Amino acid sequence: MAIRSILYADDPRLRQKAKPVRQFGPALKALADDMLETMHAANGIGLAAPQVGVLQRLLVAHVPKNENDSQSGKDFVLVNPQIVQASSEKVEGVEGCLSIPTWYGRVLRSEWVVVKALSVYGKPIRIRAHGLLARVFQHEIDHLNGILFVDHITKPEDLWQELPQEEGEEVEEPAASAAEAVAQPV
Numbered sequence: 001m002a003i004r005s006i007l008y009a010d011d012p013r014l015r016q017k018a019k020p021v022r023q024f025g026p027a028l029k030a031l032a033d034d035m036l037e038t039m040h041a042a043n044g045i046g047l048a049a050p051q052v053g054v055l056q057r058l059l060v061a062h063v064p065k066n067e068n069d070s071q072s073g074k075d076f077v078l079v080n081p082q083i084v085q086a087s088s089e090k091v092e093g094v095e096g097c098l099s100i101p102t103w104y105g106r107v108l109r110s111e112w113v114v115v116k117a118l119s120v121y122g123k124p125i126r127i128r129a130h131g132l133l134a135r136v137f138q139h140e141i142d143h144l145n146g147i148l149f150v151d152h153i154t155k156p157e158d159l160w161q162e163l164p165q166e167e168g169e170e171v172e173e174p175a176a177s178a179a180e181a182v183a184q185p186v
């Protein structure tokens with residue numbers, strides 16, 4: 001496995017529509033393993049193949065372990081994922097993106113989705129996800145279509161920057177957004 005470099009927001013490859021995966025085999029498995037390793041190394045909870053410069057429809061996700069959610073604490077690899085059902089109920093949540101470091105925003109997403117996909121070995125899978133995992137799937141599937149979370153933001157106050165704290169720097173007031181449980185980037 002290897003850590004791949006992550007593309008940043010001005011890279012035109014992040015704006016292209018990724019192509020369906022047609023070839024299953026060791027190269028695809030190696031790419032998925034690299035994406036999982038890259039996501040974990042960057043402290044992310046999701047990563048889409050275009051973010052590592054591969055314009056194929058593949059995403060990985062892993063939301064932090066939470067006792068109330070049996071889908072948390074697990075690695076997901078979804079090939080050619082498609083949202084086949086989504087709740088009409090939308091919820092607001094804070095998102096970040098490994099391709100847009102230090103920026104966060106409030107984005108409305110469906111509270112739950114049903115995603116149809118293939119496993120890395122080409123086996124059909126269907127997952128009903130809610131909450132944070134549903135949000136991550138929606139964010140990553142957007143990446144496969146060249147869409148970034150900032151595209152969903154309509155009010156300037158819903159997007160802000162949080163620079164990492166310098167070593168030894170004193171914390172004054174907690175940022176207004178700190179109370180909103182800032183999401184790990186995806």
Ligand code: NI
Pocket residue numbers: 096097098099139143185186
């Ligand atoms: Ni992202």
